[in-house]
Amino acid sequence: MKSLKKIKNIFVTLLMLSVIPTLLNAEVVPKPKVTTTQAEQVQILQLRLNEIQDMDKSELTAAEKKALRKEVKAIKKIADGGVYISVGAIIIILLLLIILL
Numbered sequence: 001m002k003s004l005k006k007i008k009n010i011f012v013t014l015l016m017l018s019v020i021p022t023l024l025n026a027e028v029v030p031k032p033k034v035t036t037t038q039a040e041q042v043q044i045l046q047l048r049l050n051e052i053q054d055m056d057k058s059e060l061t062a063a064e065k066k067a068l069r070k071e072v073k074a075i076k077k078i079a080d081g082g083v084y085i086s087v088g089a090i091i092i093i094l095l096l097l098i099i100l101l
Contacts, residue, residue, distance in 0.1 A: 015095055045075045 052068055060068070 012095060012099070015091060042079060045079055049075055
């Protein structure tokens with residue numbers, strides 16, 4: 001049991017030491033302010049996504065469905081309003097889970 005605890009402590013220490021340089025190099029990037037034209041464009045894209053979602057796709061051909069999928073992917077890439085978790089944050093979360101469980 002002692003060797004298992006020792007290995008666990010060494011593993012946790014190495015992970016913590018590998019996270020610290022990543023956190024020190026992290027830059028705080030200010031979010032750009034959204035202008036009214038950008039807000040209007042996002043609203044237009046959202047309306048288009050709703051139109052595509054409400055469509056009856058059973059009558060479309062395979063090529064038309066493929067074109068719609070590409071359009072949806074492009075719109076989502078433009079909007080890009082997701083939440084991002086850094087690698088350091090994921091490692092810290094995993095460490096906490098390992099320690100607590």
